[in-house]
Amino acid sequence: MSFKSTLLAAFATTILAVPALAQEIQVLDTYARSASPTAKTGAAFMLIENIGDADDRLIGAVSPAAQRVELHTHIEESGVMKMVHVEEGFAITAGETLVLERGGAHVMLMGLTESFEQGKIIPITLVFEKSGEIVVDVPVDLARKPEEGHGKAHGTKH
Template identity: 55%
Template sequence: MMTKTLALAGLSAIALSATAAWAEIEIRDAYARAASPMAMAGAAFMEIVNTGDTPDRLIAAKAGVAKRVELHTHIDAGDGVMKMREVEGGFEVPAQDTTMLQRGGNHVMFMGLTERFEQGKVIPVTLVFEQAGEIEVEIEVDLERQPDHGGMNHDSMDHGMKAED
């Protein structure tokens, strides 16, 4: 009986710590977009707020609306052309800080869309963090939102997609 009680107490502590870690990560102002209704790729942008005292890292994202979902950033190929590339190590989310996923910068990339990104549609996405684990979010498609960066046009960038993607 004592062993069973200790085991249940241990499981409760693990569940509480996972819940506490999740509560320290907040997703704000999330939206998704695609270049056109027929586009084969789309992206999601958001603020990731870590209210906790421990840094975390967004390491993956999952969604049923695409064949592949990756964490992307843009790089200068050296010829003045910005190219999108996967960030395999994910994005750092420092303690007591905010990490921005935004157009022209870091973002969640949906490739090989299996559903259209239509204005107002809600896309279920799972964000995977090293510490907080999986967090389910619903991201609304907003094709009308204007970029708030220095004029960089995410929709015309090279995402490294091949025709078979």
């Protein structure tokens, strides 16, 4: 291989590697739950850290455990808390953490194809605007209390 070919190959490898290094997402403290073993819906909660230097956005999710998966949050309307689908997803600012928790932003699984039993692992693919797809194994934890884990923060927190 000539020096020119070697240099060109090294340059191409460097250019192709830069996008993969530009955005880094870590998913921590995952768990899922449903209201009962026969429930048709469930939800997943987690911390999503953007440790990169560019903003990103969680824009969707899919799972073989449900017919439909959506990003949801709760809003207050006339004094009543209401769960709503967030079509635009959730922004994750560089250096910040998106908190998905009960009573706030979460991944909603509808039309469950299997029951959520304690300790079962639910695969969920999170889809990000810049970082692409990240598959996470989410354990079902029916015993976890709302005050355990993520605290009381909603949305993006540092």
